[in-house]
Amino acid sequence: MNxxxxxxxxxxxxxxxxxxxxxxRQRGLVRSDTLGWLGxxxxxxxxxxxxxxxxxxGMRADQTTRRALRLHGLRELVTGVGVLVAARRGRxxxxxxxxxxxxxxxLAITATSRRPTRRPRTLxxxxxxxxxxxxxxxxxxxxxxxxxxxTVRALPTQPRTVKAAVTIGRPIEEVYAFWRKLDNLxxxxxxxxxxxxxxxxxxxxxxxxxxxxxxxxxxEITEDRPNEMIAWRxxxxxxxxxxxxxxxVPAPGGRGTEIHAQITYDAxxxxxxxxxxxxFGREPGQQARGDLRRxxxxxxxxxxxxxxxxxxxxxxxxxxxxxxxxxxYGIAPRALEPPEPPIxxxxxxFVIFEEIVQ
Amino acid sequence: MKATCWYGKHDVRVENVPDPKILNARDAIVRVTSTxxxxxxxxxxxGLVPGMERxxxxxxEFMGEVVEVGPSVRNLEIxxxxxVPFPIACGMCGACQAxxxxxxxxxxxxxxxxxxxxxxxxxxxxxxxxxxxxxxxGQAELVRVPFADVGPIKITGDLRDEQVLFLSDVLPTGYMAxxxxxxxxxxxxxxxxxxxxxxxxxxxxxxxxxERVIAIDRFGERxxxxxxxxxxxxxxxxxxxxxxxxxxxxxxxxxxDACIDAVGMEAxxxxxxxxxxxxxxxxxxxxxxPTALRQAIQACxxxxxxxxxxxYGGVVDKxxxxxxxxRSLTVRTGQCHVQHYMRPLLACIERGxxxxxxxxxxxxxxxxxARGYELFLHKQDGCTKVVLxxx
Numbered sequence: 001m002n003x004x005x006x007x008x009x010x011x012x013x014x015x016x017x018x019x020x021x022x023x024x025r026q027r028g029l030v031r032s033d034t035l036g037w038l039g040x041x042x043x044x045x046x047x048x049x050x051x052x053x054x055x056x057x058g059m060r061a062d063q064t065t066r067r068a069l070r071l072h073g074l075r076e077l078v079t080g081v082g083v084l085v086a087a088r089r090g091r092x093x094x095x096x097x098x099x100x101x102x103x104x105x106x107l108a109i110t111a112t113s114r115r116p117t118r119r120p121r122t123l124x125x126x127x128x129x130x131x132x133x134x135x136x137x138x139x140x141x142x143x144x145x146x147x148x149x150x151t152v153r154a155l156p157t158q159p160r161t162v163k164a165a166v167t168i169g170r171p172i173e174e175v176y177a178f179w180r181k182l183d184n185l186x187x188x189x190x191x192x193x194x195x196x197x198x199x200x201x202x203x204x205x206x207x208x209x210x211x212x213x214x215x216x217x218x219x220e221i222t223e224d225r226p227n228e229m230i231a232w233r234x235x236x237x238x239x240x241x242x243x244x245x246x247x248x249v250p251a252p253g254g255r256g257t258e259i260h261a262q263i264t265y266d267a268x269x270x271x272x273x274x275x276x277x278x279x280f281g282r283e284p285g286q287q288a289r290g291d292l293r294r295x296x297x298x299x300x301x302x303x304x305x306x307x308x309x310x311x312x313x314x315x316x317x318x319x320x321x322x323x324x325x326x327x328x329y330g331i332a333p334r335a336l337e338p339p340e341p342p343i344x345x346x347x348x349x350f351v352i353f354e355e356i357v358q
Numbered sequence: 359m360k361a362t363c364w365y366g367k368h369d370v371r372v373e374n375v376p377d378p379k380i381l382n383a384r385d386a387i388v389r390v391t392s393t394x395x396x397x398x399x400x401x402x403x404x405g406l407v408p409g410m411e412r413x414x415x416x417x418x419e420f421m422g423e424v425v426e427v428g429p430s431v432r433n434l435e436i437x438x439x440x441x442v443p444f445p446i447a448c449g450m451c452g453a454c455q456a457x458x459x460x461x462x463x464x465x466x467x468x469x470x471x472x473x474x475x476x477x478x479x480x481x482x483x484x485x486x487x488x489x490x491x492x493x494x495x496g497q498a499e500l501v502r503v504p505f506a507d508v509g510p511i512k513i514t515g516d517l518r519d520e521q522v523l524f525l526s527d528v529l530p531t532g533y534m535a536x537x538x539x540x541x542x543x544x545x546x547x548x549x550x551x552x553x554x555x556x557x558x559x560x561x562x563x564x565x566x567x568x569e570r571v572i573a574i575d576r577f578g579e580r581x582x583x584x585x586x587x588x589x590x591x592x593x594x595x596x597x598x599x600x601x602x603x604x605x606x607x608x609x610x611x612x613x614x615d616a617c618i619d620a621v622g623m624e625a626x627x628x629x630x631x632x633x634x635x636x637x638x639x640x641x642x643x644x645x646x647x648p649t650a651l652r653q654a655i656q657a658c659x660x661x662x663x664x665x666x667x668x669x670y671g672g673v674v675d676k677x678x679x680x681x682x683x684x685r686s687l688t689v690r691t692g693q694c695h696v697q698h699y700m701r702p703l704l705a706c707i708e709r710g711x712x713x714x715x716x717x718x719x720x721x722x723x724x725x726x727x728a729r730g731y732e733l734f735l736h737k738q739d740g741c742t743k744v745v746l747x748x749x
Contacts, residue, residue: 169450290470293469297464300464301451303383305482306467307491318411319413319414320378320415320494
C-alpha cells in the first residue's frame, strides 16, 4: 500500500543511523552492561562446568567445592541478568557488590587455611578489581548517570515493522480527533500504562514491558495532517526506540474510516527476542491489531467489552469472575446507576481495560 | 449459583460458581427460567470444538427474568421476561447496522484466535468456546447478558416458556435456513437432519409456501414428528433407503430445488467414506465429517441452492466442488442473525402460526443437565430436545 509506506521508509532509514550514533555515544569507561555480561558468563561457567573452573583457579574439585561453585554461579547469573534487564539496575549492581564481598571473604578464609589454593593472590587481586568496578558502576547508577541506556539496550536489537489496519464506522474527523488526543490511546492500548502530553508535539509514554519491567520514553509528533495522518518518533534516549505513522482514510461506501498504522521499533533481542515475545503472547503485531480492535470498540460502542474469560490475563474458564478477581484486575462491578447519555467518542470512566500483565 | 460446566469429552458437571456481575454499562443479569441443550452443544460435549477450557459454563439457548441492568440499558427493567439470542451483538458496527448480528465486529474479545482459524472473526456467542469470546453460558441459574439493549426480546403475553424459548436459537436458525432457500411456488425443499433445527426449517419452509418438504433422518420418531408437526410431505430413512435415489424418485429426477444441511460436523453415514471421515476426525486430520453436506450438494437440482444451517468448525475433506461449480449451485450459510428474526417470529407464535414447543421431548431440572446431555447424545428414549428448568 503505497500511500502508507511512502512517508515511512525515510523514517526507517533515519532511524537506523540514529540508532548507530546513539550506541557509540554511550560507551563509557566500563559499562554496567559489561559487568552484567561478565556475571552471566562467569555464572554460566560455574553452573555448567564447576570442576574445570575449580581446576583453573587452583581449587580442589571435590563435591563440596562443586556444589558451592554452582550456588555462586546461580547468584552471578541472577544478578547479571538483573543488571542487564531491570529498569533500575542500581540495586542489582549493589547486589553484585554484596556477592563480591562474600567471595572475597570466602577466598580470604581459604587462603589462610591449612590447604590454601595455589594462586590465592592472583584470584584476590582479580576479585578486588571486579569489586571496585561494581562499586563504581553501582554508585554511578545511583546518581542516575546511566539511566539512559538501561534495560533491553544490552541485548542486540533489530528494527522491526508492524502493520495493522481496522475500519471504524465513525466519521474521519472523530477518529482523527480521538487519536490526536493521545491520552485516549492509553485506555485501548493494553500495555500502555500512561501517556502524558508534554506539549503540542511531545508526549511521555509509560509502557509495561516483559517480566514486570517498565519502559518509558518521550515521543514527538514529526508530522500532523488533520484528518489524514500523524507520524511520530521516540526521542533518541528512549528505552525502546520507535517511530510510526498512522493514516486515516475514508472507507469506501460510507463505511466510516480506515486506520492504517505502521510502527517500527528496536526489537529487544532481535529476531530471537521477537520469537520469544510471540511465544509469550506479546507479539507486537498481535498487540497492535488487538489495540486497534479495542479502539474500534470504544469509538463504535463507547466501551471495551469484557467476556468472563477475557478479564483474565491467561487462559481461564468462561465462568463469572469472583470478587477477588475483579479487585485484582481493577474492574469495578457496576451497581445500578441513573443512566447517562451515551457519548460514543468518550470512554466511560470505568471501562479502562486492564489486561493484566503481572 | 449453579451452572453446567464443561470438563472434557462426555464430562459436564453442574457446579457452584460465582454469581455474574454487571461488568459493562450495557449488561443485564438474567435469572434463567428455562434453557435448552442445543444440537451444537453436543459438538462441545464430544470434544470436537477447539478453544474450550475445563470449567467453561455452557448454554446458549435460554430465557428468564431480568434481575439487574447496567446504567446504559434503558429498554429493560427489572422483572422483565426476556428471551436472549445466542449471538452477542453491539448494534452499532457495520455488520449490526446491516442486521447481520452474528457477524458483529465488536463482541469477540478473542477475535485474534478466531482469525487464526477462520481468517476473520464472527460475533461472540454465549457458552460456546473461547474462539467466540469465552462468555459464560446460560445453562445456569444466572447469566450476564452483554449489550442487553440490543439482544433480548421482551415477552409480555401469557405464552409458556417452551413456546418462546426457541426464539433464542433453533426457530430463527431454521427459519433463516428456509429463507435462504429462496423458495418460490412449486419448490421442493429437502432437509438433512430432523433434529430441532431441521424441524424448524421444515415448518418455516412450509410457512414460506414450499410445495413439498422432504425430511431425511434415521430415527423413526423424528421423521414422524416432521410429518405430524413440521409439515414434511415426505420422509426418507437413510438407513433403509439410498438418499440420492429416493430424492431423484420423489422429484421426477430433477432433485430438490433447495437442500438444507441441518446436521453439521458430526454426520452419520455408511461405507468406506464414512469410515475414512471417522478416522481422519479422530486423528484430527479433518475437524468435521461432512457426509450430509456432500449428499446435499450431489442431490441438489441444477441451479439450485444448498443451505448450511448445521455447525462446522474447521476443515473438511472430499467436498464435491466440481458438482457445485459445474451445476451452478448457490451455497448460503451462516450462524443465524437471531436479532433480525426474533420480532417477526414472536409475532408468528403470538398469531398461532407456529408453536415450536412440539420438539420438546424431555424436561429436566438444571441439576440433571449431565443426564440431559447423555440422553440427547445417544438419542435415548426418543430424545429430540431437552429443556432444563432452572428456577
